[in-house]
Amino acid sequence: DAKTTQPPSMDCAEGRAANLPCNHSTISGNEYVYWYRQIHSQGPQYIIHGLKNNETNEMASLIITEDRKSSTLILPHATLRDTAVYYCIVRVNFGNEKLTFGTGTRLTIIP
Amino acid sequence: NAGVTQTPKFQVLKTGQSMTLQCAQDMNHNSMYWYRQDPGMGLRLIYYSASEGTTDKGEVPNGYNVSRLNKREFSLRLESAAPSQTSVYFCASSEGFRNTIYFGEGSWLTVV
Numbered sequence: 001d002a003k004t005t006q007p008p009s010m011d012c013a014e015g016r017a018a019n020l021p022c023n024h025s026t027i028s029g030n031e032y033v034y035w036y037r038q039i040h041s042q043g044p045q046y047i048i049h050g051l052k053n054n055e056t057n058e059m060a061s062l063i064i065t066e067d068r069k070s071s072t073l074i075l076p077h078a079t080l081r082d083t084a085v086y087y088c089i090v091r092v093n094f095g096n097e098k099l100t101f102g103t104g105t106r107l108t109i110i111p
Numbered sequence: 112n113a114g115v116t117q118t119p120k121f122q123v124l125k126t127g128q129s130m131t132l133q134c135a136q137d138m139n140h141n142s143m144y145w146y147r148q149d150p151g152m153g154l155r156l157i158y159y160s161a162s163e164g165t166t167d168k169g170e171v172p173n174g175y176n177v178s179r180l181n182k183r184e185f186s187l188r189l190e191s192a193a194p195s196q197t198s199v200y201f202c203a204s205s206e207g208f209r210n211t212i213y214f215g216e217g218s219w220l221t222v223v
Contacts, residue, residue: 043115043201043214044154087153100170101146101153 003027004088009106018075020105022088025069032091033064035073037084038104044087047073083109113137115215117202123221124192132187132218134202143185144169144203144212145177147196154201160185192222 005023012018024033034049048055048062050071055062061074075082087104115136124130136143141162146154146169156169158177166177174196176188185204189196199219205212 041199041217043203043216044212046211046213049211100156103151103153 003090003100004102006086006088006102006105008103009108011108011110012075012078014080014109014111015077018078018082018107018109020073020075020086020088020107021070022073023070024088024090027068027090033062033068033071034089034091035060035062036087036089036101037082038087039081039084044101047086078107078109080109080111083107115202115204115213117200117215117218119218120216121219123223124189125223126193128192129188129190130192130220131189132200132202132220133184134186134215135184136202136204136213137183138204138206138213139182140204140206140213141182142205142207142210143179144205145175145185145187146201146203146214147171147198148201148217149198157187157200189220192220194222196220197222 032049032051035047036044038044048057048060050062050064064071085104085106087101118133144159145157147157148154155171157171157175158169160166160179163182166179178186199217201217202215203212
């Protein structure tokens with residue numbers, strides 16, 4: 001029972017903003033949206049997470065729609081090193097729920 | 112700043128052999144996890160440990176056992192390896208379930 005839906009692949013030109021969409025139409029009120037990425041067979045790397053407000057850190061921005069049914073991860077100035085598989089995950093932030101990874105979006109940054 | 116360290120990084124086993132994957136974290140985290148990732152697929156949780164002394168099954172526990180040796184170490188054991196267990200295994204840790212999870216670099220296991 002996949003909680004999120006992401007496009008399987010995307011391309012983005014180097015230096016441009018990469019916008020990765022994620023649908024999570026069944027998200028419940030206490031579930032956060034998390035983004036991780038995995039660069040070529042390395043361990044997944046945490047990027048950002050949020051509940052309902054937009055969030056920004058040194059890596060990316062997370063825009064969550066008002067109804068919380070979808071979100072967008074924004075890499076403002078994509079570099080070749082941002083080529084990776086990006087996972088959008090929803091989870092509660094308490095109790096025993098663990099991260100469940102789907103198949104993610106393979107983002108390719110094009111020179 | 113080692114973070115999460117896994118050993119071995121690569122291993123080839125024959126069907127029926129046993130082995131243990133070792134994992135240690137130096138971040139004083141309470142929770143630790145073992146995931147597997149098959150080619151072209153996302154990560155699937157095998158076992159997790161909420162805190163020292165506790166372990167619980169994840170999504171795909173069959174064929175595996177785990178030991179939370181102390182707060183730092185969480186090992187994964189394959190008692191009788193099968194070709195279906197050929198995969199990349201990731202250990203991870205977090206301060207608690209509500210916190211960011213940090214992953215190791217992975218262990219590539221091939222069962223022939």
